[in-house]
Amino acid sequence: xxxxxxxxxxxxxxxAEKKSLHRSLGAFQLTMLGIGAVIGTGIFVLTATAAQKxxxxxxxxxVVAGLVCAFxxxxxxxxxxxxxxxxxxxxxxxxxMGELLAWLVGWALILEYALGASAVAVxxxxxxVGLLDSLGLHxxxxxxxxxxxxxxxxxxGEVGGFLNLPAVVIxxxxxxxxxxxxxxxxxxxxxxxxIKVAALTLFVIVTxxxxxxxxxxxHPFVPRGWGNPFGGSGTGVLGAAASIFFxxxxxxxxxxxxxxxxxxxxxxxxxxxxxxxxxxxxxxLVAGGVIGSYGAQPLMDPTTGKFFVxxxxxxxxxxACHAAHAPMVCSKEALAYIGREVSSPIVGQLIGLxxxxxxxxxxxxxxxxxxxxxFVMARDGLLxxxxxxxxxxxxxxxxxxxxxGTVVAICAAFLPxxxxxxxxxxxxxxxxxxxxxxxxxxxxxxxxxxxxxxxPLLWVIAPLSxxxxxxxxxxxxxxxQMVFFVWTVIGLIFYFLYGYRKSxxxxxxxxxxxxxxxxxxxxRPLE
Numbered sequence: 310x311x312x313x314x315x316x317x318x319x320x321x322x323x324x325a326e327k328k329s330l331h332r333s334l335g336a337f338q339l340t341m342l343g344i345g346a347v348i349g350t351g352i353f354v355l356t357a358t359a360a361q362k363x364x365x366x367x368x369x370x371x372v373v374a375g376l377v378c379a380f381x382x383x384x385x386x387x388x389x390x391x392x393x394x395x396x397x398x399x400x401x402x403x404x405x406m407g408e409l410l411a412w413l414v415g416w417a418l419i420l421e422y423a424l425g426a427s428a429v430a431v432x433x434x435x436x437x438v439g440l441l442d443s444l445g446l447h448x449x450x451x452x453x454x455x456x457x458x459x460x461x462x463x464x465x466g467e468v469g470g471f472l473n474l475p476a477v478v479i480x481x482x483x484x485x486x487x488x489x490x491x492x493x494x495x496x497x498x499x500x501x502x503x504i505k506v507a508a509l510t511l512f513v514i515v516t517x518x519x520x521x522x523x524x525x526x527x528h529p530f531v532p533r534g535w536g537n538p539f540g541g542s543g544t545g546v547l548g549a550a551a552s553i554f555f556x557x558x559x560x561x562x563x564x565x566x567x568x569x570x571x572x573x574x575x576x577x578x579x580x581x582x583x584x585x586x587x588x589x590x591x592x593x594l595v596a597g598g599v600i601g602s603y604g605a606q607p608l609m610d611p612t613t614g615k616f617f618v619x620x621x622x623x624x625x626x627x628x629a630c631h632a633a634h635a636p637m638v639c640s641k642e643a644l645a646y647i648g649r650e651v652s653s654p655i656v657g658q659l660i661g662l663x664x665x666x667x668x669x670x671x672x673x674x675x676x677x678x679x680x681x682x683x684f685v686m687a688r689d690g691l692l693x694x695x696x697x698x699x700x701x702x703x704x705x706x707x708x709x710x711x712x713x714g715t716v717v718a719i720c721a722a723f724l725p726x727x728x729x730x731x732x733x734x735x736x737x738x739x740x741x742x743x744x745x746x747x748x749x750x751x752x753x754x755x756x757x758x759x760x761x762x763x764x765p766l767l768w769v770i771a772p773l774s775x776x777x778x779x780x781x782x783x784x785x786x787x788x789x790q791m792v793f794f795v796w797t798v799i800g801l802i803f804y805f806l807y808g809y810r811k812s813x814x815x816x817x818x819x820x821x822x823x824x825x826x827x828x829x830x831x832x833r834p835l836e
Contacts, residue, residue: 310474315407316408316814317404333486334570335571336583338499339563340579342674344587345559345670346717348505348558351553352595353432353436353644353668354435354436355552356596356637356644357637358553358619359371360599360606361620363533363549364532365529365606366549367549368596368597369550370547370549371589373546374553374554374556376496377777378557378560379589379778380771381745381777382585383770384747384748384771385434387763388575389581398744399418399682400685401743402513402744405750408804409572412808416797416803418740419679421733423679425559426483427718427733428721428729431473431669431729432520432674436641438453438475438641439640439641439661440645440665440822448475452475453470453475455471460718462749468802472722472723473721477722478721479669480672480717482669483673484714484715484717487673487676487705488707488710489705490704501665501666504667513594515651516598516647517650519651523602523638524601527604532606532607536558538783542787542789543784544616548786550781550784551731551734551784555731556592556734559674560584563580595644599647602647602651608636619638620727623794624638627639641726647709648660666736672717676713680706680709683696689812690813692807697709731788732793734781734789735782736796742774744758745772752767
């Protein structure tokens with residue numbers, strides 16, 4: 310029976326104990342890790358996407374997305390404290406709901422981490438290009454955006470583009486760093502987090518006081534309504550929430566690092582909840598500052614009377630986007646652009662510089678998380694052992710890192726940030742819903758197990774988390790939903806052709822400790 314292939318929690322914990330990574334991360338470092346993974350392209354770039362979809366109502370979108378993440382975080386915290394091992398949602402699902410669903414979760418996490426890294430790389434490219442432009446250095450347009458693509462469900466890009474070269478370059482650099490093992494330390498990560506937080510703080514200090522003098526900017530508050538989740542357009546407050554959900558993605562990287570955490574039963578829940586709370590406060594302040602200082606009304610096509618599609622060639626080619634003081638929705642570096650417009654070029658350049666310096670760390674963290682997921686899946690026999698082979702000199706998982714980097718670079722070269730974020734969200738929402746379901750199942754099937762952290766009001770919180778994930782998923786545009794379903798079908802085919810036959814649990818192998826290529830601790834730890 311496929312659904313009978315459950316890896317017992319006791320065996321998972323025993324395996325983790327034998328193969329554990331060096332435990333060196335505390336609550337503060339985990340919180341910084343969470344903030345570092347969360348604060349990135351979402352708030353620095355996708356604010357423009359949210360504004361085109363929802364206008365000032367994007368503030369409600371941030372609240373909706375934040376609430377769904379909060380519910381999911383509480384569920385994550387219980388499982389992460391009980392099962393402090395690498396693998397995140399994949400490992401939790403394997404322990405509770407069986408191999409097939411665990412495989413689908415792990416497969417969906419590839420969308421989250423790989424395409425998420427691509428989205429951040431494209432966001433970094435926008436800031437780098439904007440920063441260079443402000444200094445009088447102009448890269449050819451064809452090398453800063455991807456081409457217009459109309460390949461079935463894959464749609465995006467801009468007229469005149471060939472590929473996003475800066476995004477490819479930063480991805481290649483991060484891949485090289487991961488291969489040679491020169492990963493950022495927890496201390497360096499804390500410094501980069503401080504830079505991003507300082508940039509957002511500067512933006513808030515400059516813009517929030519302007520709200521009182523620009524109250525009309527908030528009207529109409531929801532120009533495109535709440536949106537129709539079943540319409541497939543991905544617009545309105547809910548459509549924007551589904552997109553900017555990406556702005557919160559990353560807190561689960563804390564649970565991915567559970568196997569490298571001191572006292573994970575205490576520190577993982579603290580890191581998850583603290584990082585999410587801090588980011589939510591910042592997001593609401595930033596969104597209020599955006600609207601109050603400059604405005605965030607969506608742009609309408611005067612020839613058709615319809616709103617432009619966010620990030621579309623038609624939007625960027627419109628007369629409004631080429632006029633002086635163009636609407637914020639035209640910018641690929643929204644916060645830096647507003648800083649220049651409402652304050653001074655120096656403020657905008659400081660914000661853009663902070664994003665340019667700090668965003669590569671988010672690419673690194675997401676690609677690092679992807680390699681950890683691959684490690685654990687290969688350790689269970691669901692992926693070829695070769696993917697987990699370590700470099701003889703650098704002692705890093707070089708093959709899987711190069712494969713991941715190649716995929717990330719290709720996607721970043723040709724697809725716009727909004728499209729990549731939506732595709733990434735589709736996989737993330739599925740994984741979060743599975744974790745929430747797993748917590749409820751485990752409360753029934755393993756009541757006596759020690760739970761250092763218990764999700765409060767579980768039978769309210771977990772269903773709300775699942776409901777929220779479903780609502781946001783159906784609020785994505787139709788293309789993003791189709792990408793998820795097609796990706797899932799591909800995953801099922803691969804599983805039944807390879808994973809089902811090679812699975813260690815299916816073959817009666819509970820633990821493998823002798824093959825160094827299957828041991829994630831052979832790679833250097835995150836610290």
